[in-house]
Amino acid sequence: MASTIRLELVTPERFMLSEDVEEIIIPGYEGELGVLPEHTQYLSIVNVGVLSYRKGGGWQKIAISGGVAEITPERVVVLADTAEHAEEINLERARLAQKRAEDELKQVGHSLDDERYKLAEAALSRAISRISAIH
Amino acid sequence: MANLRAIRKRISSVKSTQQITRAMKMVSAAKLRRAQEAIVAARPYARKMREVVLSVGSKVDSSAHPLLASREVKRLALLVVTSDRGLCGSFNAGLTRYVHRYIAEQQAKYEEIVLYMVGRKGRDFFRRRGVRIHKEYLGVLGTLGQWHVETIASELLEGFVNGEFDEARIVYNEFRSAISQVARIEKLLPLTMDTLEEGNDENAHDFEYLFEPDKRKILELLLPKYVETDIFRVLLESVAGEHGARMTAMDSATNNSVDMIARLTLQMNRARQATITTELTEIVSGAEALKG
Numbered sequence: 001m002a003s004t005i006r007l008e009l010v011t012p013e014r015f016m017l018s019e020d021v022e023e024i025i026i027p028g029y030e031g032e033l034g035v036l037p038e039h040t041q042y043l044s045i046v047n048v049g050v051l052s053y054r055k056g057g058g059w060q061k062i063a064i065s066g067g068v069a070e071i072t073p074e075r076v077v078v079l080a081d082t083a084e085h086a087e088e089i090n091l092e093r094a095r096l097a098q099k100r101a102e103d104e105l106k107q108v109g110h111s112l113d114d115e116r117y118k119l120a121e122a123a124l125s126r127a128i129s130r131i132s133a134i135h
Numbered sequence: 136m137a138n139l140r141a142i143r144k145r146i147s148s149v150k151s152t153q154q155i156t157r158a159m160k161m162v163s164a165a166k167l168r169r170a171q172e173a174i175v176a177a178r179p180y181a182r183k184m185r186e187v188v189l190s191v192g193s194k195v196d197s198s199a200h201p202l203l204a205s206r207e208v209k210r211l212a213l214l215v216v217t218s219d220r221g222l223c224g225s226f227n228a229g230l231t232r233y234v235h236r237y238i239a240e241q242q243a244k245y246e247e248i249v250l251y252m253v254g255r256k257g258r259d260f261f262r263r264r265g266v267r268i269h270k271e272y273l274g275v276l277g278t279l280g281q282w283h284v285e286t287i288a289s290e291l292l293e294g295f296v297n298g299e300f301d302e303a304r305i306v307y308n309e310f311r312s313a314i315s316q317v318a319r320i321e322k323l324l325p326l327t328m329d330t331l332e333e334g335n336d337e338n339a340h341d342f343e344y345l346f347e348p349d350k351r352k353i354l355e356l357l358l359p360k361y362v363e364t365d366i367f368r369v370l371l372e373s374v375a376g377e378h379g380a381r382m383t384a385m386d387s388a389t390n391n392s393v394d395m396i397a398r399l400t401l402q403m404n405r406a407r408q409a410t411i412t413t414e415l416t417e418i419v420s421g422a423e424a425l426k427g
Contacts, residue, residue: 008183010179010183011180012281012284012367013176013177015179015180042345042346042347043344043345043346043353044346045347045356068356070183070187070344077183077187079183079187081281082281
């Protein structure tokens with residue numbers, strides 16, 4: 001049995017990552033999705049969140065904002081809208097974005113079909129995923 | 136013969152124009168390189184996207200999603216991609232002329248042709264001719280990002296789903312090389328699996344996936360993204376083409392100004408010599424007259 005699985009992460013702007021890793025955790029549509037080598041064929045929507053992978057014993061984290069993941073026994077291809085390594089994230093800015101989104105949410109109030117509410121909520125979850133990718 | 140001062144002035148004005156064209160050529164060359172890198176960087180995503188869409192979409196019926204449904208084409212939408220700025224040779228003129236002729240030829244076949252316009256130059260061209268433009272996107276090409284593409288794609292998809300038009304095509308300058316761009320027209324909507332498969336060079340997957348949450352939801356997410364990717368690719372190509380065209384145009388402008396300066400300098404020297412000769416003759420004949 002293979003001990004590693006290839007992880008490829010691409011965004012519209014760049015080919016971000018292609019590495020052999022030991023384990024991957026993807027923020028799937030219905031919750032976190034752990035992938036080990038020899039996983040079955042699987043196609044999942046990826047939510048906004050943190051994708052982490054284990055390589056040589058250490059975990060790496062990447063903040064991603066939605067997309068799809070194609071999983072086959074020997075590789076995982078993640079098509080993400082945007083993706084940032086933990087080191088690339090500006091914590092200050094993410095915090096500000098979080099605050100801005102929270103204020104906006106308070107102002108708009110609860111109304112699930114309001115376009116502004118949806119935008120603010122999406123911005124909030126992106127900010128939170130960025131912040132949690134650092135920690 | 137033109138007077139000396141006028142020629143001198145002319146030379147210095149041509150020289151300053153030359154400085155500008157030379158600088159623009161250099162800037163375009165740098166931007167072209169960046170644009171080409173962006174095309175290369177965007178390719179893996181587009182290829183992967185196509186693969187995934189194919190493996191999900193090839194086994195579903197065309198009624199599974201509105202973007203897959205072909206209907207009788209009464210109204211046609213054209214997404215025309217031009218540039219925001221000029222001074223790039225025949226880049227925009229060639230394309231707008233092509234579209235203008237295309238509309239004239241096709242008009243009889245459809246009830247209406249709806250225009251979506253990217254770039255100020257195309258907008259101006261059709262506005263001058265009194266052609267109605269449905270939607271326009273100006274100033275998106277300079278800092279081209281996913282966000283702009285999302286806006287264009289979502290408005291286009293909305294128009295298609297709401298039945299404002301039944302088919303969408305995209306018209307743009309294909310980037311062949313820095314010196315060659317060719318007007319090209321491609322079908323954008325509806326998505327039909329056979330048009331997708333045509334361009335697919337990789338062997339299709341013949342195994343079944345498990346889907347999370349289900350095929351339908353994934354299609355709903357994927358298909359609009361696929362259209363976005365397609366538009367993004369075209370915009371990137373157009374931007375690269377624009378810089379290529381500008382570089383070529385500015386290169387020949389610089390060469391022309393070199394020729395022009397050489398010609399003017401020759402003219403100036405002749406004029407100067409003529410003045411000197413006249414003055415000499417005058418002095419000599421004056422001295423002769425005094426002697427006598």
